[in-house]
Amino acid sequence: MGYEFDRDTAVTSTGAGTGTATGTGEYAASLAPGWMIGGGINGGYLLAVVGAALRAASPGKPDPVVVSAHYLSASVPGPATVSTRVLRDGAGPGSLASLAAEVTQDGVPRISALATYADLGRLPDDVRTTATEPVLPAxxxxxxxxxxxxxxxxxxxxxxxxxxxxxxxxxxxxxxxxxxxxxxxxxxxxxxxxxxxxxxxxxxxxxxxxxxxxxxxxxxxxxxxxxxxxxxxxxxxxxxxxxxxxxxxxxxxxxxxxxxxxxxxxxxxxxxxxxxxxxxx
Amino acid sequence: MGYEFDRDTAVTSTGAGTGTATGTGEYAASLAPGWMIGGGINGGYLLAVVGAALRAASPGKPDPVVVSAHYLSASVPGPATVSTRVLRDGAGPGSLASLAAEVTQDGVPRISALATYADLGRLPDDVRTTATEPVLPAxxxxxxxxxxxxxxxxxxxxxxxxxxxxxxxxxxxxxxxxxxxxxxxxxxxxxxxxxxxxxxxxxxxxxxxxxxxxxxxxxxxxxxxxxxxxxxxxxxxxxxxxxxxxxxxxxxxxxxxxxxxxxxxxxxxxxxxxxxxxxxx
Structure with a gap:
């Protein structure tokens, strides 16, 4: 936890919910003021907090593959609760889990998200990218x-x-x-x-x-x-x-x-x- | 209801849920075999069925603006249930509503979706598109x-x-x-x-x-x-x-x-x- 990003996206299970392997979970997060931009909290940081809770709710499938987040109201620095729900959990190498997450602050909905998680290291290693890398000055x-x-x-x-x-x-x-x-x-x-x-x-x-x-x-x-x-x-x-x-x-x-x-x-x-x-x- | 698309995306409220203006709703749909392709039901048709239920759950905001759908398992022709939940409902012209939907068949989760609805006719009329129209033969x-x-x-x-x-x-x-x-x-x-x-x-x-x-x-x-x-x-x-x-x-x-x-x-x-x-x- 030596880095700002890891410290500020850390979540802790509140013990509520039915457990992590399947079913529902609840995680306490603290939205840090250091990730504000122009007076609002950066949406990418918020997505990473959601991602950290989903990772905790998805044992064996640590990596986000898809996260769809709908931002419902402006988050503010301070405590937040991330409630998670496993929608589907596949078995075997390269398998996927689907989860839902909701972020609230004092009961006010902030973000609702759907996600697919996997172990990116266990996906096939084929690559056929036609996209071209950005050309940037040094x-x-x-x-x-x-x-x-x-x-x-x-x-x-x-x-x-x-x-x-x-x-x-x-x-x-x-x-x-x-x-x-x-x-x-x-x-x-x-x-x-x-x-x-x-x-x-x-x-x-x-x-x-x-x-x-x-x-x-x-x-x-x-x-x-x-x-x-x-x-x-x-x-x-x-x-x-x-x-x-x-x-x-x-x-x-x-x-x-x-x-x-x-x-x-x-x-x-x-x-x-x-x-x-x-x-x- | 003279057209196939309208007939096959029609949904009927089951009366379950707390009502349509806010809260939860439940809709019965029938997934029609006519929209199958290569043995599976077309995902765009399924998205339109979800969209029809969300429209019913979103009075005054009839148009999908964003729909994020996660496909959890392969839908099959026959009855389906779409459960909806209003996450946020804005007031005033050009306002937005956010909703969630889940499609199940015999209790098996098929699709989970998040959406934003509005009245597209009441959004501002500015257009600054840099995208170029596809060039197609006649x-x-x-x-x-x-x-x-x-x-x-x-x-x-x-x-x-x-x-x-x-x-x-x-x-x-x-x-x-x-x-x-x-x-x-x-x-x-x-x-x-x-x-x-x-x-x-x-x-x-x-x-x-x-x-x-x-x-x-x-x-x-x-x-x-x-x-x-x-x-x-x-x-x-x-x-x-x-x-x-x-x-x-x-x-x-x-x-x-x-x-x-x-x-x-x-x-x-x-x-x-x-x-x-x-x-x-």
Whole structure:
């Protein structure tokens, strides 16, 4: 528990529920203020807390393969309860478990999620990826998020947890010159040196600034729904993270994200539907 | 109820549950054998049945905006029960409701889903789509799915419900010559002339043959999870449907689908994670 991420996603069984192997479980979590960004708790961190509870509820199948999370209301720092339920539990190597989770704070529903868990190390090792790895300038030529304006940093301690280096080609919004493409990419590591694993990929998938920044629409873009696919255990080292939108309409936009590890493997993908900021240039 | 789709997705409240405005509901459905393909019930049809029950449970917010469905076991033709639960219900124009649904047959869990519903006609009318409409040959120059081999058609009555015309550029797998690109697209209409609406878009998003066919991997590709985004009410007429995969690995592949209406608008998007067929050429 030497790392911030592990400490702040830790959950403890309350003993309620019918047990972990099948049936229901209940876990106490503490949502840490250090993962706030622009006044709200980062959705990827919240997804990782859900993921940690589901891992505890899924013995022998430690890895998230799919997590679909619907964000019902804005979580706040402090205690939270994650209730879990096993929907299906397969047997044998490479088998899958399906689970449901609900996060509440003082009885208020925050997040409802459905998930499939497995042991990623026991899935077949075939790979036929046609996706191409993001091309990024060298880490030292990218824009560190620590360069964010001081007033933004004050409400965004998340920036101190992450070592995020943005591709300058899609960081012009920071100086009032959005590219208009609706795309942001960069290098990602944990500031304290924790190496990536399947759980932290859930955070990585929602760690970049909203793509709407690159469309000239500053402001918060709350996630309605985010589905994460974790496709492989990541190699140690820097992650490449890229996300983009193709369809902003009806006050909503989809945001597709992918995470590549240092071995050049596409290790996680996500799509979310978020509310577009009301302001625009 | 003159159309097959409406008749076969109809649900009836059983009277169980606490009522429709908030709380829980229970609906009886009948899964019709006419929507089977290759021996299993089409996942898009099942999603539409779930969507119909959620619509009944969500008064004033008739349209699916997001539906995340996890497929737990193979549904079979016959009676099914859809249990619904309202998780959150917003007030005011453009407001959203979040709901959960579970489909069971004889007590066996088939599908668990989370959804957001709204009145799509009351969302803001801004559109900033950078996605580009699929380019397809004329309908009459595409390959009708009615040309499928007779032995496949026998276990695939779905082909009689849909008027599906595939782009010949990605239909070579039908004659043993897959393009290898992992992409399939075509025109879609209901065979009986029913016009598209938000509910039928849930079917449209899972109506094409698996993209693995185009990778030279024939065989069934069962969906683990499918998240559908319905972004606008479709105009009458032919739909363009396109889907593709970028990452087949670990025995799983993602499949991104988009549906465009006859007015040239991107009306629905989905991503699913499915099991790759074991056979391959």
């Amino acid at each position: 880490v030292e030529d990218c824009v560190p998020s620590s360069l964010a304006p001081e007033d933004f940093r004050r409400t965004s301690p998340l920036l101190d947890r992450l070592d995020l280096r943005l591709d300058p080609a899609h960081a012009g919004w920071a100086v009032g010159e959005p590219s208009g493409a609706g795309e942001i990419q960069g290098w990602l590591a944990m500031a304290d040196g924790r190496e990536p694993d399947p759980l932290s990929l859930l955070l990585a998938l929602d760690s970049l600034p909203p793509v709407t920044f690159d469309l000239g629409m500053p402001g918060w873009a709350p996630t309605l729904e985010l589905t994460a696919h974790v496709r492989a255990r990541p190699a140690p080292g820097w992650l490449k993270v890229r996300h983009a939108t193709r369809n902003l309409a009806g006050g909503l936009f989809e945001e597709d994200c992918e995470v590549w590890d240092s071995a050049g493997r596409l290790v996680a993908q996500s799509r979310q539907l978020a509310k577009a900021p009301r302001s625009r240039t | 309908v009459e120059d595409c390959v009708p799915s009615s040309l499928a081999p007779e032995d496949f058609r026998r276990t695939s009555p779905l082909l009689d419900r849909l008027d599906l015309r595939l782009d010949p550029a990605h239909a070579g797998w039908a004659v043993g010559e897959p393009s290898g690109a992992g992409e399939i697209q075509g025109w879609l209409a209901m065979a009986d002339g029913r016009e598209p609406d938000p509910l039928s878009l849930l079917l449209a998003l899972d109506s094409l043959p698996p993209v693995t066919f185009d990778l030279g991997m024939p065989g069934w590709a069962p969906t683990l999870e499918l998240t559908a985004h319905v972004r606008a009410r479709p105009a009458p007429g032919w739909l363009k449907v396109r889907h593709a995969t970028r990452n087949l690995a670990g025995g799983l592949f993602e499949e991104d689908c988009e549906v465009w209406d006859s007015a040239g608008r991107l009306v629905a998007q989905s991503r699913q994670l499915a099991k790759a067929p074991r056979s391959r050429t």
